[in-house]
Structure formats: structure tokens, C-alpha cells
Amino acid sequence: MSGFFTAFLEMxxxxxxxxxxxxxxxxxxxxxxETISEKAGVINLSVDGSMMLAALAGFVIAxxxxxxxxxxxxxxxxxxxxxxxxxxxxxxxxxNQIAVGFVLFALSTxxxxxxxxxxxxxxxxxxxxxxxxxxxxxxxxxxxxxDHNLVVYLSYLTVIATYLLMYRTRKGLExxxxxxxxxxxxxxxxxxxxxRYFYTALGGALIGIGGAAFSLDVKLGWSDRPTRNLxxxxxxxxxxxxxHPLRAAIGVLLxxxxxxxxxxxxxxxxxxxxxxxxxxxxxxxxxxxxxxxKALLKWLDRYPFLRAILRSDPPTAIGTAFEVD
Amino acid sequence: xxxxxxxxxxxxxxxxxGSVVVLLILAGTNPWDPIRIIVEGSIGWPPxxxxxxxKVGDTFMVWVPIALxxxxxxxxxxxxxxxxxIEGQIIMGAIAAALVAREVSAPRPLLIxxxxxxGAAGGMLWGLLVGVLRTAGGVNEIFGGLGLDFVALSITTxxxxxxxxxxGVASTSGTNPFPDNALxxxxxxxxxxxxxxxxxxxxLLGVWTLFRGTLYGLKLKAVGRNRSSAFLMGIPTNRYxxxxxxxxxxxxxxxxxxxxxxxxxxxxxxxxxxxxFLAILVVLLARFQPIWVAPISFFFAMVAVxxxxxxxxxxxxxxxxxxxxxxxxxxxxxGLGWAAYLTRRRAMTESGVSxx
Numbered sequence: 001m002s003g004f005f006t007a008f009l010e011m012x013x014x015x016x017x018x019x020x021x022x023x024x025x026x027x028x029x030x031x032x033x034e035t036i037s038e039k040a041g042v043i044n045l046s047v048d049g050s051m052m053l054a055a056l057a058g059f060v061i062a063x064x065x066x067x068x069x070x071x072x073x074x075x076x077x078x079x080x081x082x083x084x085x086x087x088x089x090x091x092x093x094x095x096n097q098i099a100v101g102f103v104l105f106a107l108s109t110x111x112x113x114x115x116x117x118x119x120x121x122x123x124x125x126x127x128x129x130x131x132x133x134x135x136x137x138x139x140x141x142x143x144x145x146x147d148h149n150l151v152v153y154l155s156y157l158t159v160i161a162t163y164l165l166m167y168r169t170r171k172g173l174e175x176x177x178x179x180x181x182x183x184x185x186x187x188x189x190x191x192x193x194x195x196r197y198f199y200t201a202l203g204g205a206l207i208g209i210g211g212a213a214f215s216l217d218v219k220l221g222w223s224d225r226p227t228r229n230l231x232x233x234x235x236x237x238x239x240x241x242x243x244h245p246l247r248a249a250i251g252v253l254l255x256x257x258x259x260x261x262x263x264x265x266x267x268x269x270x271x272x273x274x275x276x277x278x279x280x281x282x283x284x285x286x287x288x289x290x291x292x293x294k295a296l297l298k299w300l301d302r303y304p305f306l307r308a309i310l311r312s313d314p315p316t317a318i319g320t321a322f323e324v325d
Numbered sequence: 326x327x328x329x330x331x332x333x334x335x336x337x338x339x340x341x342x343g344s345v346v347v348l349l350i351l352a353g354t355n356p357w358d359p360i361r362i363i364v365e366g367s368i369g370w371p372p373x374x375x376x377x378x379x380k381v382g383d384t385f386m387v388w389v390p391i392a393l394x395x396x397x398x399x400x401x402x403x404x405x406x407x408x409x410x411i412e413g414q415i416i417m418g419a420i421a422a423a424l425v426a427r428e429v430s431a432p433r434p435l436l437i438x439x440x441x442x443x444g445a446a447g448g449m450l451w452g453l454l455v456g457v458l459r460t461a462g463g464v465n466e467i468f469g470g471l472g473l474d475f476v477a478l479s480i481t482t483x484x485x486x487x488x489x490x491x492x493g494v495a496s497t498s499g500t501n502p503f504p505d506n507a508l509x510x511x512x513x514x515x516x517x518x519x520x521x522x523x524x525x526x527x528x529l530l531g532v533w534t535l536f537r538g539t540l541y542g543l544k545l546k547a548v549g550r551n552r553s554s555a556f557l558m559g560i561p562t563n564r565y566x567x568x569x570x571x572x573x574x575x576x577x578x579x580x581x582x583x584x585x586x587x588x589x590x591x592x593x594x595x596x597x598x599x600x601x602f603l604a605i606l607v608v609l610l611a612r613f614q615p616i617w618v619a620p621i622s623f624f625f626a627m628v629a630v631x632x633x634x635x636x637x638x639x640x641x642x643x644x645x646x647x648x649x650x651x652x653x654x655x656x657x658x659x660g661l662g663w664a665a666y667l668t669r670r671r672a673m674t675e676s677g678v679s680x681x
Contacts, residue, residue: 045467093662098407098467099609100658106606107651113644114352232471239468274497275483282479285472292463 003268010264011257018144020256021152026051026214026227027252028155030234031241032162033079033206035248038238039166040199041179041317042087045101048231049108050082050204051211056116058212059222062125071125072212079208080201082108087200090321091193097319109225116222124220127151151217158206162245175199179315182322192322207234229281236285239292243315255284340656345649354639362638363646366631380630382515386588387598388626389521390415390580394604395611395618396528397573397580402613403536404569405549410455410470411577411601413477414448418578419585419596420481421447423500426507426586427489433506440507441524441582448578449571451477456570460563482594489592499593509587521583526619528576533615545569577601603629606654612661625650 010016030051037044044050054075062071082104089095127149135146145156166172174195177185182192214227233255241248258280266273290296300306349356364370367384369377394411401408408414422444429439451473458469482497489500509518535542547555548565556562584596607625611617632646 089659089662093659093666095658095662100655102407102409102605103609103651103655103658106602107648107655110644110647110651114348114642114648117642117644229475236468236471239465271487272483274486275479278475278479278482282472282475285468285475288468288472289458289462289464292465297463 004265007261007264007268011261014140014143016260016264018147020253020260021144022148023218023259024252024256025152025155026210026218027230027234027237027255028210028249029158029213030207030210030231031237031248031252032158032245033203033208033210034234034238035203035241035243035245036162036166036175036206037083037200037203038318039179039243039315040175040196040203041182041315041320041322042083042090042196042200042203043097043101043319044083044086044200044203044207045098045235046082046086046104046108046231047207047234048227048229049105049112050079051207051214051231051234052112052225052227053082053108054078054208054211055215055227056112056119056211056222057208059125059215060116060119062212062216063119063122066125068125068127068216071216072209075208075212076205077208079204079206079211081204083200083204083207084197087197091196094321094323105231113224116224119222120224122222125216126220127217149217151213155213159245159249166245176315178322179317182317186322186324193324196322210234233281233284236288239288239314240284242291242313255280258283340652340660344652344656348645348648348652352641352645354641358639359635359641359645362634363628363631366634367627378512378515378517382512382517383588384623384626384630385522386516386518386583387600387629388623389518389525389583389587390598390600391604391607391622391625391629392525392618393528393576393580393583394601395607395622396525396532396615397576398604398608399532399613399615399618400535400545400576401569401573402608403542403549404545404566405552406459406566406569407467408452408455408470408570408573409467409602409605410451410473411573411604412597412599413470413474413601414451414574414577415581415584415597415601416474416477416481417451418444418448418581419592420477420484420581421578422582422585423489423503423592426503427500430506433510436507437509437520437586440586441579444578444582444585445575446578448576448581449574452570452572452574452577453567455574456567459570460566478594481592481596485592485594497594499589499591502591503586507586508590509583511587516588518583518587521587524579524583528579529615529619536615541568598629600629603650606650610654610657 030047034044034047057078058071058075060071061074062068085104086097086100089100090097130149132146132153136142138146146153164172166175174185174190177188177190178192178195186192211227214230215222219226237248237251237255240251259277262276262279265276269276346356349359361370364372366380368381373381394415397414398408398411422440425436425440425443429436431439454473455466455470458464459466462469485497485500491499491501509521511518536546544555544560545565545568547558548560548562552562555565580600581596584598584600585592589596603625604622607618607621611621628646628650633643635641635645636643
């Protein structure tokens with residue numbers, strides 16, 4: 001029991017918190033991408049595969065050109081292409097988003113293994129460290145927030161930008177409109193399907209950038225299915241975060257903390273060393289059970305303040321196609 | 326056969342062949358070689374000739390879990406549920422069957438019967454859990470199922486390196502082999518178990534009958550099509566959803582039993598062989614028709630068994646088989662979707678002409 005406690009205390013170490021923030025960048029981009037896409041009404045279920053294929057594209061381009069930054073647009077293009085395929089098959093062909101998304105998950109995972117096979121174990125290319133002068137010397141916040149690299153800083157900016165776009169602009173209101181009540185949005189003259197294409201593509205590009213952030217920053221280089229299961233976590237965090245960018249960002253950090261905690265526990269419970277690293281995955285998804293538990297939600301309804309923090313209702317028209325009569 | 330029908334069928338096939346050929350040329354090989362190697366590695370070349378008994382046996386024993394899981398998924402799909410938790414249900418079936426194989430001593434027929442029942446019960450329990458989370462907890466079945474997939478995987482790893490560790494060194498390569506007494510009886514010289522194949526065929530026939538000739542199947546379909554109308558018609562929708570998960574879980578659990586006692590003969594971390602996810606692709610490609618599931622699963626099983634030969638013989642990664650399956654399902658879906666779109670558009674312009 002004391003081992004458990006020590007591992008818990010280590011969580012509050014500046015270095016640990018700093019590494020959680022740094023390691024969260026990939027999931028941060030992808031989660032924002034999925035939140036945008038779902039908010040506009042399109043579920044991109046392919047994340048686990050498209051993020052992987054994008055991670056490969058990012059690594060391959062960065063490796064071949066020796067310019068690390070070129071990896072990011074390449075990865076964004078891959079993520080966008082997969083997302084557009086989902087949007088097209090749903091909007092134009094009326095196919096089920098979940099079905100197409102699942103098939104694309106399977107296909108892009110296998111494609112990443114097939115095309116990436118010859119890149120396994122190649123020397124990694126990484127984003128250079130860059131501590132922001134001045135800001136990085138603030139005690140505690142400096143090392144935690146500003147002693148990383150451009151990708152990590154961009155992940156903060158993406159969260160803030162997503163929040164501002166969604167809740168502080170007219171465009172964001174339209175985005176919510178096409179995900180909640182597409183008929184009403186259409187009646188107000190908003191081009192529902194055009195915007196759905198746009199936001200799904202934008203979301204896919206962010207998912208792709210998340211993939212590149214993984215292979216070029218979080219865990220350098222390429223191996224067989226390096227981002228395995230992270231895409232499913234992204235989908236879970238979007239729900240956990242109640243389709244709100246800031247809550248989702250907290251979810252990403254909580255998942256990172258859970259992972260760090262599980263790793264900290266290994267020295268205390270060496271016999272579980274193979275099992276512990278995988279515990280955060282079921283834990284995170286089972287956390288959904290709590291936030292979706294009907295009895296709890298009913299109880300919360302009595303407390304408007306708590307309700308605002310914890311309640312999560314999906315966009316009403318999520319997963320459905322919108323057809324103009 | 327009219328023109329639209331031909332386009333519907335031909336387009337996906339052409340797209341598949343085209344994309345596979347392009348992919349293979351990109352990878353630097355002659356497109357014909359991989360196909361021959363997959364056929365040769367799974368059912369022998371020329372097919373089913375003498376000397377290929379072992380391969381054919383393996384292919385059938387891969388077909389069994391895919392077909393069983395697909396049969397189960399047809400039930401949950403008809404109830405309108407995305408049972409992504411099928412992987413976990415296969416794993417729990419394998420664990421339950423392994424428990425019986427390791428701990429129970431009984432005459433062989435009884436022991437095998439017990440193991441199959443235990444496997445079905447293990448899978449059913451895991452399926453029902455997804456169902457209960459959905460109906461009582463309001464947790465979307467995709468995520469409840471995924472969470473339980475991860476839990477089942479963790480339990481397997483824990484058992485393999487912990488309580489069921491191999492004597493001597495604990496390693497993630499698997500437990501000790503099960504006693505011979507508990508293994509599914511097979512035809513000489515191969516792993517082919519007529520019992521397992523028979524169960525899979527019966528499951529497909531059963532699911533076919535369920536939706537062709539029973540009131541239960543009809544009501545289940547009603548629940549899947551429109552839950553609120555079904556409820557208003559007096560169907561206890563939650564009970565039907567749980568029923569669908571129970572049936573699917575039980576079939577997946579038997580698939581896991583076949584994996585443990587018919588193919589691997591021990592518990593390994595990847596005991597599900599990813600066949601649950603593969604079965605989702607099979608069912609989507611078969612458009613939820615049990616009759617189509619049988620041949621499509623067989624083709625997928627051939628790719629799964631013959632695929633690894635690609636790396637030995639051609640230096641291509643074995644995942645080419647998975648790519649092929651994915652491209653096939655995707656292009657079939659897009660092709661059919663496109664054909665339906667054209668039909669819709671034609672109907673719309675025609676009605677426009679007549680009314681105008």
C-alpha cells in the first residue's frame with residue numbers, strides 16, 4: 001500500500017507533470033480534430049487507423065527529405081483524405097458513417113503496416129527542442145509549460161483556437177447548428193453539407209497532425225502499429241469531454257496522468273509489469289460509464305452548476321446524413 | 326440482368342483488382358505471385374490436392390471462429406447494435422474454455438462439451454455486460470465494448486504471466502499446452518475439427534432461420550430498425566437488445582473456444598487472432614446475409630492463413646492480406662452506395678419529368 005502512495009506522490013513532481021504535458025501533444029491535436037468533426041455531425045471512427053497512417057506519412061516524408069516540418073503537412077493530407085472519404089460516402093452516398101469509418105480504420109491500419117514495413121527501425125527524426133526565452137524560467141510553470149518544443153506549444157494553441165472558434169464566433173454557432181439541427185440551419189440559409197465537408201476535412205487534418213506529432217515528437221521513429229489504441233482513446237475522450245474542447249483537453253491530460261501513474265507503479269508491483277501499462281485504456285473507457293450513468297445524471301440535474309461541468313449530451317444530429325428535399 | 330445491376334457488381338470488383346495491382350506494382354512485384362502464394366499457402370496448389378491436408382485444416386480452423394463471430398454479429402447488427410466488443414467476447418470464451426481444459430478432469434466427450442459450454446457462457450457474460458452498460462447505463466455499445474475488449478486483453482496477459490505462467494519461465498508466448506484430453510478431436514494429420522466446423526455451420530443456419538422464420542427474429546429486426554416504434558408496439562426493447570448481445574456473445578465465446586482448444590492448443594495473448602474485427606468486415610461485405618458469410622469468411626480465412634507466406638517468399642509484409650480485405654470491403658460498400666445513389670438520382674429526375 002505504501003508503494004501505491006509513493007507512486008501517487010511522484011505524480012506531483014515537476015518533471016512528471018512536464019512530461020505528461022509534452023506527451024499529450026499527439027492526443028491533443030487528434031482529440032480537437034475529432035471534437036470538431038463530431039460537433040458538425042460527422043463521426044470519424046477511423047481515427048485509430050488514420051492517425052497511424054498519418055504518423056507513417058509524417059515520418060516517411062521527414063525521414064526522406066530530412067526536413068522534420070515537412071512531415072506535418074503530409075500527415076495532415078493523409079488524415080484529411082480519409083476524413084473526406086467518410087464525409088463523401090455519408091453525405092453523397094448516404095452510407096453509414098460508423099460502417100465506413102470502421103472499414104477505413106481497418107484498412108489504414110493494415111496499409112500503415114504494409115507500407116511502413118521497410119521503415120521499421122530507421123533512425124528517428126525529431127522536432128528540435130525550443131524553450132521559450134523568459135517564459136521558461138518562471139518557477140514551476142516554466143518547465144511544465146514552456147520548456148518543450150513548437151509542436152507542444154501549437155497543441156495548446158489548437159485547443160484555445162478550437163474553443164474560440166466553437167463558442168466565440170459566428171462560424172462556431174453555425175458548426176453547432178449543423179450538428180444539432182441541420183434542418184433548422186438549412187432553413188436559415190447555412191450550407192449544411194458544404195460545411196460538414198469542411199469541418200470533417202479540418203478535423204481529419206488535425207487527426208493527421210496528431211499522428212505526425214506522435215512519430216516525430218512523442219515516440220520518435222516507426223515501429224509496427226506505434227499509435228495502436230490511441231485512436232480509440234481519442235474517441236472516448238471526446239465523449240468524456242462532452243464535445244467541449246476544454247473539457248476534452250482535460251481528459252487528454254488525465255489519460256496522460258493515468259499512463260504515468262501506471263508506469264510509476266511498475267517498480268512497486270514488478271509482477272504486473274506487463275499488465276500495468278495497458279490499464280489506462282480500459283480505465284479511461286470505463287470512465288465513460290460513470291459520466292454516462294443515467295442515475296448520476298438525474299441526480300446532477302438537481303444542481304445546475306455541477307450539471308454544467310459534468311453533463312455531456314452528444315450533438316443531436318450526430319451520425320446522421322442530412323438530405324435537402 | 327440489367328445494366329445497373331452489372332455496374333453494381335462489376336465496379337467494386339474492378340476497383341479492388343485495380344487498386345491491388347497498383348499497390349503490388351508499387352511494392353515492386355508481379356501482381357499474380359501474391360495471389361498464387363496465398364492460395365498455395367492456404368489450400369494448396371492445385372487446390373485441395375494431396376499433401377495440403379495440414380494447410381486446409383488450418384484454413385478451416387480459422388474459418389470456424391470468423392464464421393461463428395460473423396453469425397453472432399448478424400444478430401447484433403439486425404438489432405441495430407455495433408458490437409465492437411466482439412473481440413473481448415471471443416477472448417473471454419477462450420479464457421473460460423481454457424479454465425475448464427486446465428482444471429477439470431472428466432472423460433473426453435464430457436470435458437469437451439463442458440469446455441464449449443463454458444466458452445459460450447464466458448462470451449455471453451461479456452456480451453451481456455456490453456448490453457447492460459448500454460441499456461441500464463446509457464453507455465454507447467461501441468465504447469462499452471471497446472473498454473471490455475481492453476479489460477479482456479489485460480486479463481489474458483495477467484493470466485499468462487501470472488497464475489497460468491508456463492512452468493519454468495513466465496513469458497508472454499503463452500501458457501503450457503492444454504492436456505490432450507481437452508483438445509477438440511481432429512482429423513488425422515491436420516487440426517481440422519469436424520465438430521467445430523459443424524457448430525459453425527449450425528450457427529449460420531440457425532441465424533438464417535432466426536431471421537427468416539421466427540417471430541423473435543422479426544421483433545429483433547423491428548427493434549433494430551426503429552427502437553421507439555418497436556417499444557410503442559409493445560416489444561420490450563431492452564430485453565431484445567440484451568438477447569441479441571447474449572446470442573452474439575455465446576457464439577463469439579465458442580469461437581474463442583475453438584481458437585484455444587482447436588488451433589493454438591494453449592492460451593496466448595493474441596488468442597482472438599483479431600478475428601472479431603475481421604468478422605465485422607465479413608458481415609459488412611456480406612450485407613448481413615448468413616449465406617454470403619460462409620464463402621466470404623472462407624476467403625478471409627485463406628488470406629489469413631496464406632498471407633504470412635508472402636513475407637517468406639516475396640519479402641512482402643504479411644499485412645498485404647489485411648490491406649486486400651480492407652480494400653475489398655471498402656470498394657464494395659462505395660460501389661453499392663454509388664449504384665444506389667445513381668438509382669435514386671434517376672428516380673428523382675424521372676419523377677421530375679413526369680410531374681413537370
